Structure formats: C-alpha cells, structure tokens
Amino acid sequence: MVKIGNLELGEYPLLLAPMEDVSDPPFRAVCKENGADLMYTEFISSEGLIRDAAKSVQKLDIFDYEKPIGIQIFGNEIQSMREAAAIVEEAQPDILDINYGCPVNKVACKGAGAGILLDIDKMVSMTAEIVKAVNLPVTVKTRLGWDNDTIRIVEVAERLQDVGIQAISIHARTRKQMYKGEADWSYLNKVKENPRLHIPVFGNGDIDSPERALEYKNKYNVDGMMIGRASIGYPWIFNEIKHFLATGEKLSAPELGERLAVAKKHLDFSVQWKGEKLGILEMRRHYTNYFRGMPNFKPYRTRMVTTESYEEVCAILDEVAEVFYGYEFA
Structure with a gap:
C-alpha cells in the first residue's frame, strides 16, 4: 500500500x-x-x-x-x-x-x-x-x-x-x-x-x-x-x-457515445465553473483527443474551436453523433 x-x-x-x-x-x-x-x-x-x-x-x-x-x-x-x-x-x-x-x-x-x-x-x-x-x-x-x-x-x-x-x-x-x-x-x-x-x-x-x-x-x-x-x-x-x-489485456477504446457524453459533461462543468466565454475557450484544447482517429473530423473541430456559443458547440456535438454513428475507434 x-x-x-x-x-x-x-x-x-x-x-x-x-x-x-x-x-x-x-x-x-x-x-x-x-x-x-x-x-x-x-x-x-x-x-x-x-x-x-x-x-x-x-x-x-x-x-x-x-x-x-x-x-x-x-x-x-x-x-x-x-x-x-x-x-x-x-x-x-x-x-x-x-x-x-x-x-x-x-x-x-x-x-x-x-x-x-x-x-x-x-x-x-x-x-x-x-x-x-x-x-x-x-x-x-x-x-x-x-x-x-x-x-x-x-x-x-x-x-x-x-x-x-x-x-x-x-x-x-x-x-x-x-x-x-x-x-x-x-x-x-x-x-x-x-x-x-x-x-x-x-x-x-x-x-x-x-x-x-x-x-x-x-x-x-x-x-x-x-x-x-x-x-x-x-x-x-x-x-x-x-x-x-x-x-495484461487492453480495454477496448471508448465508443463514440461515451466520448460524446464525457466531452459534453466536461463542457457543461467548464461553462458552469468559468462562465460561457472562458469555459468554451479553455475546452478547445481537449476536442482533438476526445475524437482522435475519426476520419474527416477536422471541419467539425474547426467549428468547435471557433464558436463562442455554448448552444453551437452542443449542436456540433449532436451533428457528430449523427454523422459518425456506429464508428468504432481502434
């Protein structure tokens, strides 16, 4: 111990x-x-x-x-x-x-x-x-x-x-x-x-x-x-x-639904604790890794790191859920 x-x-x-x-x-x-x-x-x-x-x-x-x-x-x-x-x-x-x-x-x-x-x-x-x-x-x-x-x-x-x-x-x-x-x-x-x-x-x-x-x-x-x-x-x-x-065994990579849920929880707490503007700004460094490996994800990330609206970030996350539904991470 x-x-x-x-x-x-x-x-x-x-x-x-x-x-x-x-x-x-x-x-x-x-x-x-x-x-x-x-x-x-x-x-x-x-x-x-x-x-x-x-x-x-x-x-x-x-x-x-x-x-x-x-x-x-x-x-x-x-x-x-x-x-x-x-x-x-x-x-x-x-x-x-x-x-x-x-x-x-x-x-x-x-x-x-x-x-x-x-x-x-x-x-x-x-x-x-x-x-x-x-x-x-x-x-x-x-x-x-x-x-x-x-x-x-x-x-x-x-x-x-x-x-x-x-x-x-x-x-x-x-x-x-x-x-x-x-x-x-x-x-x-x-x-x-x-x-x-x-x-x-x-x-x-x-x-x-x-x-x-x-x-x-x-x-x-x-x-x-x-x-x-x-x-x-x-x-x-x-x-x-x-x-x-x-x-000695590797866990499967988290599925898209789990990644979205954790990213959303992280975002919500960030906005709650820091206020919308700073909370959204300081979340930007995290999106790349939350969704690393997803093909053609760059346009969605670009939108997430340029918007200053909480509602818009949530809408983009919902769009990711629809577009990449069923995607399996390596």
Missing part, C-alpha cells in the same frame, strides 16, 4: 499531473471518474494568493468528490511561499504540493519552478519552511535538474525527504529539455535505489499507453506514475492502464 502521510492510495497509484489551464475542476471531474487515484490542481502563484488575485484564488476551488486532492503552489520567495501555504491549508486539501519543475521562461527564469534547481540549498530551505508552516502532508514535483550537467536528483530527493516532504514526483527530463526528447527514467531507478530514501517516488514523463506503463513499472521500480499530456482529452488512460497492469 502506497501512503502519503496517512493517506492510502492503493498498491500502484496513478496521479493526474498539475497542468496549467488543463487540470481544473471540470477536467479533474472526468479524470476522477475514469480512474485517477490522486489529482493535483493547476499550479498557483504564491504572490497571486497573497495579493488575493482572482485567478489564483479561483484555483483553490476543490470539491469533495475529487478527494484525495493536492493543491500545488509555486514561487521564488520563501516568506511568500510560507504565507501561500497557510492560505492553501484553509482550503482543506489532502496534500500541499510544491512546484519545482515548471520549465517555462516566465516562471523558471525568475527562480521559481524548475529555476530553483540552480540553487538546491534554497530549494531545501524553502521546503523546510513550508513543511513547518502547515499541518498538511507536503509533496514535491520536480525535474532531474536544470540541464545534464546539474542532475543531482538522488541528493535532492534525500535532502527534501530529510526536511519533511512525504512524497516526490519526478518528471524525468531536465529543464533544458522542456518537453522534448525522451524522458530518462533511469535516474528514477537511482533515486529508488538510495537505501536512505523511504518516501514514495512517482515517475512522470512519456507515459502515453498501457504498454509503456507496464514496461516502465517493471523496469524502474517507482511507486506509481503521474500522467499529464496523455490524459488531455482522454481521461480513460487511467483505467486503461490499471486494467492492463492487472490483467
């Missing part, structure tokens, strides 16, 4: 990665229904929380059906991160997660996210202060290092454990790689082989199929996996991996 603090997550948990403009309550709802064991919010700016910025505060929205859930924060000032952690605790998540992995320039080049990998001592000090500031289990998501010359992930995991974190998720790329090239999970094996490390280690990067999940599970000895991009528009990935790990 994998545990984070007193939180039991099962024998081999699958986690939904925190993804900016993706891992919001509507998306988390459909991932939870399709097998995610633990989910994280989008990352939240510590400075935004302290200033009571509306966008940051809205990201604190969590719901009982999502539990267990972690709220993730980022920042480059230790005092601000302490204050933000206290605000997060008031929202009553199950876990507080610290983002030490975001590679985008506007975050990393200010010393936050993956930027802190250039200052491991500060990373450890900041983590220690956050652990002291809250009664929640604290976890960390990070990368291997800033670049190939700064990979110290075995040391980093141990030092963070020693100041109190209760699990670590490692994206097996450097910041310099961004999301390119192949993730190198061999470093995760080295982390797990450290005899002093006893906290759970979750692997992240390139898990895009049940077959790869099984291969990496057997090869790299991690305690579970965090899934990001492969879940966008395809929340079924969690249950598909679980079934394959348990039986």
Whole structure:
C-alpha cells in the first residue's frame, strides 16, 4: 500500500499531473471518474494568493468528490511561499504540493519552478519552511535538474525527504529539455535505489499507453506514475492502464457515445465553473483527443474551436453523433 502521510492510495497509484489551464475542476471531474487515484490542481502563484488575485484564488476551488486532492503552489520567495501555504491549508486539501519543475521562461527564469534547481540549498530551505508552516502532508514535483550537467536528483530527493516532504514526483527530463526528447527514467531507478530514501517516488514523463506503463513499472521500480499530456482529452488512460497492469489485456477504446457524453459533461462543468466565454475557450484544447482517429473530423473541430456559443458547440456535438454513428475507434 502506497501512503502519503496517512493517506492510502492503493498498491500502484496513478496521479493526474498539475497542468496549467488543463487540470481544473471540470477536467479533474472526468479524470476522477475514469480512474485517477490522486489529482493535483493547476499550479498557483504564491504572490497571486497573497495579493488575493482572482485567478489564483479561483484555483483553490476543490470539491469533495475529487478527494484525495493536492493543491500545488509555486514561487521564488520563501516568506511568500510560507504565507501561500497557510492560505492553501484553509482550503482543506489532502496534500500541499510544491512546484519545482515548471520549465517555462516566465516562471523558471525568475527562480521559481524548475529555476530553483540552480540553487538546491534554497530549494531545501524553502521546503523546510513550508513543511513547518502547515499541518498538511507536503509533496514535491520536480525535474532531474536544470540541464545534464546539474542532475543531482538522488541528493535532492534525500535532502527534501530529510526536511519533511512525504512524497516526490519526478518528471524525468531536465529543464533544458522542456518537453522534448525522451524522458530518462533511469535516474528514477537511482533515486529508488538510495537505501536512505523511504518516501514514495512517482515517475512522470512519456507515459502515453498501457504498454509503456507496464514496461516502465517493471523496469524502474517507482511507486506509481503521474500522467499529464496523455490524459488531455482522454481521461480513460487511467483505467486503461490499471486494467492492463492487472490483467495484461487492453480495454477496448471508448465508443463514440461515451466520448460524446464525457466531452459534453466536461463542457457543461467548464461553462458552469468559468462562465460561457472562458469555459468554451479553455475546452478547445481537449476536442482533438476526445475524437482522435475519426476520419474527416477536422471541419467539425474547426467549428468547435471557433464558436463562442455554448448552444453551437452542443449542436456540433449532436451533428457528430449523427454523422459518425456506429464508428468504432481502434
């Protein structure tokens, strides 16, 4: 049984990665229904929380059906991160997660996210202060290092454990790689082989199929996996991996009716939570994967990502149901 603090997550948990403009309550709802064991919010700016910025505060929205859930924060000032952690605790998540992995320039080049990998001592000090500031289990998501010359992930995991974190998720790329090239999970094996490390280690990067999940599970000895991009528009990935790990058999791809129903549910929640304009806008990134593989689908997708009308999107989904009735996905 994998545990984070007193939180039991099962024998081999699958986690939904925190993804900016993706891992919001509507998306988390459909991932939870399709097998995610633990989910994280989008990352939240510590400075935004302290200033009571509306966008940051809205990201604190969590719901009982999502539990267990972690709220993730980022920042480059230790005092601000302490204050933000206290605000997060008031929202009553199950876990507080610290983002030490975001590679985008506007975050990393200010010393936050993956930027802190250039200052491991500060990373450890900041983590220690956050652990002291809250009664929640604290976890960390990070990368291997800033670049190939700064990979110290075995040391980093141990030092963070020693100041109190209760699990670590490692994206097996450097910041310099961004999301390119192949993730190198061999470093995760080295982390797990450290005899002093006893906290759970979750692997992240390139898990895009049940077959790869099984291969990496057997090869790299991690305690579970965090899934990001492969879940966008395809929340079924969690249950598909679980079934394959348990039986060695692949589940059939979801039928058109199920895809339409989940996409519609996702859309409805998105509009309800964010309002029609923003809800429709932020759904656009999901349609390609919801209906991937359908022949001649591009014109329908083009219409869905250009309309700003909820009724029009629903009408297009109804049209897809009629035109592609009976289509079987590979």
